[in-house]
Amino acid sequence: MVSKALAKYIRSLHQRKYRQRHAAFLVEGAKSVLELLGSGLEVEHLLATPAFAPQLASPRHPPVQLATEDELTQLGTLQTNAAALAVVRRPPEVPLLPTLPAGRLVLALDNVADPGNLGTLWRLADWYGLPGVVLSENCADPYNPKAVAASMGAFGRVPVWADVDLAAWLSSLPAGIGVYGADLEGDNVHKLHLQPAGVLVMGSESHGLSPDVAARLTRRLHIPHGPGGRAESLNVAVSAAILLDNFFRNS
Amino acid sequence: MVSKALAKYIRSLHQRKYRQRHAAFLVEGAKSVLELLGSGLEVEHLLATPAFAPQLASPRHPPVQLATEDELTQLGTLQTNAAALAVVRRPPEVPLLPTLPAGRLVLALDNVADPGNLGTLWRLADWYGLPGVVLSENCADPYNPKAVAASMGAFGRVPVWADVDLAAWLSSLPAGIGVYGADLEGDNVHKLHLQPAGVLVMGSESHGLSPDVAARLTRRLHIPHGPGGRAESLNVAVSAAILLDNFFRNS
Structure with a gap:
């Protein structure tokens, strides 16, 4: 009882x-x-x-x-x-800036509002062994029960930093850190030889990256359609998965 | 009113x-x-x-x-x-067998029970221009409102064949058709030079491929972890996305 x-x-x-x-x-x-x-x-x-x-x-x-x-x-x-x-x-958050590990790739989410998507992205970070996930101020709460469930245990292994002013944080990073984001007009990921270091920023389900964050990208990445493919966009976790596989296939 | x-x-x-x-x-x-x-x-x-x-x-x-x-x-x-x-x-279904187009890749889902996942996979098929999605008998209904919403318009562009006995259908395919599925013990997709032709089968969220279907695979595919990655598995749509990108990057 x-x-x-x-x-x-x-x-x-x-x-x-x-x-x-x-x-x-x-x-x-x-x-x-x-x-x-x-x-x-x-x-x-x-x-x-x-x-x-x-x-x-x-x-x-x-x-x-x-x-x-x-x-x-x-x-x-x-x-x-x-x-x-x-x-x-809730685990105590360590300060964000000094923890951006050299030579590793961090995932950052800009206004990812659906807790299921957020949890799926957290799980993906766990699959790729990323050192953490940075969440902008308007993301879903990572401790929402749906996000925790979708993370499939990542909640206990991969640190998150919540409520981060993403544009300000990206601006504060040392020069030379790669900041990557998905963009239909970006470079074809199949033609690049990406290395998993820097920050990969994924935008919101409906609006993509906010302009302040998009302005901080150092490289825009494009996932090619298949021949005859007509969908306008991909789910945010699906896009992140394809990009991460492209980062890690060369490592 | x-x-x-x-x-x-x-x-x-x-x-x-x-x-x-x-x-x-x-x-x-x-x-x-x-x-x-x-x-x-x-x-x-x-x-x-x-x-x-x-x-x-x-x-x-x-x-x-x-x-x-x-x-x-x-x-x-x-x-x-x-x-x-x-x-x-609901659009009338054309017969399944004669429509497996030579030299193209069809997605098949085995017991994918969550309508949101099913819709996200449908959207992915639309992105890659696949000729259709084959659904096993225990999949979610593709016309569930959540599946329709998650498909982001794919419901109007990519045909589905529902309630298919997947093992029987795979057995009926002509010899020489590649049947691919994800498997932790499979071949590393980064080392293969996959061509987008045949059938890619994705299993259920909790149990993977059913044994009857797994027995029909001609090649098992493994998505490599990142260094230090610890997640046991990936979301089904996320896995399908990574595999499809690996099929189409060479085409």
């Missing part, structure tokens, strides 16, 4: 305002909670069904509180949750 | 069962409805706000019925719809 106070606290974390106020977020479902326990993140509360609880016992984490599937489903945001739910401390 | 009978009909099309019974589906929002009118699809009903209606007038389509934003939002599945909604005839 989950206490009323805890239930109220958990439900408050569906909202960004309370996630920020409490510096905490939810991780839901079997797979994500197992990924969580393999990460270095600090767990505040761990709830699981009696059937799933034995998989979660660990001296590093608070004891598992038992809950029914109905309780987990009612407390969380998933359509059904038959396994587990955790309340997790 | 939308009649009660039409409102009931439109709302029934939120459900797959009624979309199938009526061989019709919904297209919602400004961008998708404009794409629709540029396609060859047959429109049954066209509803729009007084402000948006003038953009839709065309002798080829039924006259626009005016509706308020509230009405459109209540009738449809979008969170808000301030522009237009259409009821569209």
